[in-house]
Amino acid sequence: MGEGLMSLLAHTNPGFIVILAGMLAYVVRPSLPRAIITIGGPLLGLAALVLHGAISEPLATLRMLDLTLVLYQVERASIVFGLAFLIAATVNSIYALHQKDPLQDSMALIYAGAAIAATFAGDLMTVFIFWELTAISSVFLILKSGTPEAYKASMRYLGIQIFSGVLLLMGSAFIMGEFGTLEFDAFLSDGEGLSLSDDPGAIFLLVALGIKAAFPLMHNWLQDSYPKATPTGAVVLSAFTTKLAVYALLRFFPGEDALIWIGAIMTVFPVFFAVIENDLRKVLAYSLNNQVGFMVCAIGIGTPLALNGAAAHAFCHIIYKGLLFMSMGAVMYRTGTTKATELGGLYRTMPFTAIFCIIGAASISAFPLFSGFVAKSLTMSAVGHEHMTVIWMMLLFASAGVLEHSGIKIPFFAFFAHDSGKRPKEAPFNMLLAMGIAAFFCVWLGFPFLGGTEFLYGLLPYQEEASAYLDQSLWTTDHVLTQMQLLVFAALAFIVLNRVKLYPPEKRGVVLDFDWVYRRPLYYGLVWVGDVWAKVGPAMTGAAQRLSRKVYDRIEATFSPQGELSRGPLSAGMAIWTSIVLAVVMVLALIAGPN
Amino acid sequence: MSETSTDELTPDTKPAKYSGDRYFGWTSHPKAGLIIFIFVGVLSLGLAVADFFVHRHEYIHIAEFKMFYALYGFIAFGGVVLSGWPLRKLLGRPENYYEPEEGESDNG
Incomplete structure (x- = not known):
């Protein structure tokens, strides 16, 4: 009996377990059993992942309509993303415990499960099915805000996400015509991806993934929808869609030159929008763009060190970005707003939320001893090793920009700055617990001698390069010194500009972006x-x-x-x-x- | 706005002690800004001096210059912040720009 269960778990895509938990969460209404389901589902998924069978071999298949659907296939890269998704799903469920909303609980888990299932899929048709399921389930997390703006944003979001799925299907049709199958093993031989010049379907796939990853000019669905989602919805949304696209890019287009520039531009342009944006959840959405840019650029570089960087960055980012969204979600929950003009001084009554927010901010800014440092360093070093001076300087500029909008602006304007006079209660215990777990990961993964960095590097797709980097490059004096110089001098610039009143004060209003083209x-x-x-x-x-x-x-x-x-x-x-x-x-x- | 809990939200009218003061109360001190400025300034100075004693191995030629990271961080950050002034004039619009018929909303 026990062995049978173990074998079943070993051959079950963890995403299916999370989706099943999501469906049950809608049916089971009493709070306690629903909590057990919403937290237990992702934990059971984690157990299934730990018990998984062989790597790079189909573990579950289904023959349908003359297609072989590879429902479960584990790759080294998919373990990194899948594990981060499962951790995020578990933490998100804890964060949402206070809300008595079966529909949101259910859709959040189905959305997470679909992203996990797609990550462990072994063919394009299975990816397409779960790709669309992520779109359909996640839209409820925006709709549930209940405002007219949220309704309109959710419809725009749904349309764009479904369009991405249609492009994915078109690309898949070309792949089918060219290779006679949609199984990854047939067209992703030896870790090499698709070629834009040789594979006619590749461009459709790239655009489909580009929409989901929020490439420049395709990015506004993110800033449009995430800040309008519910407090818990934004946390859930921040983890999955863009990182699923990053994973797919890593599998299909490693070493694609175009991605180097696309990624570098992605890191730079959101910095300018974030500095003048008043809604702090929208600032985080721009910051998400910026962070995904680092991953996309690393995938474009395509060396083992760079691909390790993309995977490690995604893993850490899912956790610290979730933590930042959680802290702003707690502020939203308690004050009803995340607008900088209406916040300030909240540390008085929300000190633990403030502490967790600062830990998230330090992590995303890549301060040494926090998770962002051990992840982003891989990408920066990979770009340096290729002697790409302009790209490297763009990424370095974006690193200083991250400190501005996520490292300083978010915690400063919400919890410090001018006193708004608001004295809300501290976040509910379940929210604090979820933020505490995420904060623990941010420190554990980045602090030497705790084993977290070794754990993270042990997961990365290219082991030899990861070990060598950890032993010889990560914690060298010059590396830590230069990173500290960049960040501390950037912080000094903030203090100086603030003292001489040159820091632009927060102001109510919206900031025009590319979505102006289709919204006006x-x-x-x-x-x-x-x-x-x-x-x-x-x-x-x-x-x-x-x-x-x-x-x-x-x-x-x-x-x-x-x-x-x-x-x-x-x-x-x-x-x-x-x-x-x-x-x-x-x-x-x-x-x-x-x- | 169905998922918020703002019942306890009341404006503060008199000085009071809060749990958060234990951790961050010092930030409200009138001299706190100056103290932080001095602390970060001294830290910056220390990091700048250290640059002359630590051998750096760089793959990007321009980064070999002394104080490169410090100056780049300061200028990049300052440039981004100062760009906010013209950018806001260029791209800033009233809050109800896209949905004038619905009026204002706290939800973005």
């Missing part, structure tokens, strides 16, 4: 076309009907049996002469023969 000119253009058609349409339809009726009547009057051409001797004579000419031509052709 394109939207109002379509509205105008609709208005014009509503007025001109009926008149044009009437004119077209009258014209077509005239043409039909004329044709009928000419060619019908009662028509002009059928009347009188001319028509009969023409028929006879046509037959005679045809007969003569046929006889001549027969005489002439084929030669």
Whole structure:
């Protein structure tokens, strides 16, 4: 019995367990059993991952519609992402314990489960199915805010996410045509990905993944929707969609040159928007863009060190970004807003939330002794090793920018700065517990001698390079010194600018971004076309009907049996002469023969 | 806004002691800003001096210059912050810019 259960777990995609827990969470209404399900589901998924069978071999398959769906296949890279997803799902469930909302609990788990299931899928069709499930389930986390703005944002979000899925399906169709199968093993041989020049479907896949990863100009669904989600919804959303795309990029496009520049631009441009944004959850959304940029750039570099960097960064980012969203979610829950203009001085009554937020901020800023340092260093070193000076300087600039918007702005304007006079209660215990667990991971993974860094590096796809970097490069004096110089001098700039009143004060308002194009000119253009058609349409339809009726009547009057051409001797004579000419031509052709 | 708990939210009208003062109360001291400035300044100075005693192995040529990381961090951060002034003028709009018919919302 025990062995049978172990074997079942070893061959079950952990994502399926989380999805099942999500479905149960909707049906089971009493709080305690639902809590057991929402926390127990991801924990059981973790157990399944720990017990997994062989690596790089299909562990569960399904034959359907002439396709082999590889429902469960574990790769070294998928362990890193899957494990981070499962930890995030568990922590998120604890964070959401105070809310008595079966629909949100359920959708959060189904969304997480779908992302996990896609991570451990071994073919494109299985990825597509769960790709779409992440879109459909996650939209409820925005909708549940219940505001008109949230409703509109959720519809835009859903449309863009589904479009990404359609592109993924188109790319899959090309892959099917080229390789005759959708199984990864057939077209991702020896760790090499797809080629944009050689594989016709690759461009569709890249754009599909680019939308989910929020590439520049495709990024606004993120800033549009995440800040409008519920306090717990934003935490859940921050973990999965973009990192699933990063994982897929890592599998399909390692070493793709275009990603180097795309990633570098992604790290830089959000910094400028974040500095003037008033909504702190939106600042975090821009920060998410910036962080994913580091991962995308590393994937573009494509060396073992860089790919280790992308995976390690994703693992740490899922946790510290979740922690920052959790702290802002707690502020939202207690004060009803995350706008910097309405916050400040909350440390007085929310000190533990403040402490956890600061730990998240230190981690994302990559201060030595915190998780961001041990992750981001891999990518920076990989870019340096390739001697890409401009890219390296862009990433270094973005590192200083991260300190500005996530390292200082978030904790400073929420918990310190001017006193807003708000004295909310401290976050509920379950929220503090979830933040505490995430904060523990941020410190454990980054602090030497605690074993966390060794654990993280032990998970990375390229073991030899990870071990060598850990032993020889990570904790060297010059590495720690230069990172501290960058961050401390950047912090000094903040203090100086603040003291001489050159730091732009927070101001209510929205900041225009690329979504302006489809929310203003394109939207109002379509509205105008609709208005014009509503007025001109009926008149044009009437004119077209009258014209077509005239043409039909004329044709009928000419060619019908009662028509002009059928009347009188001319028509009969023409028929006879046509037959005679045809007969003569046929006889001549027969005489002439084929030669 | 269905998922918030702001019932206990009341404006503060009189000085009071809060649990958070134990950890962060010092930040409200009038001289706190100056003390932090001096602390970070001294730390910066120490890190700058250390740059002349620690041998650095760089793969990017420009990073070999002394104080490169310190200056780059200071200038990058300062540049980003100062860019906020013109950027806000260029891209800032009223809060109800996209949804004027719905009025304002706290939810972004």
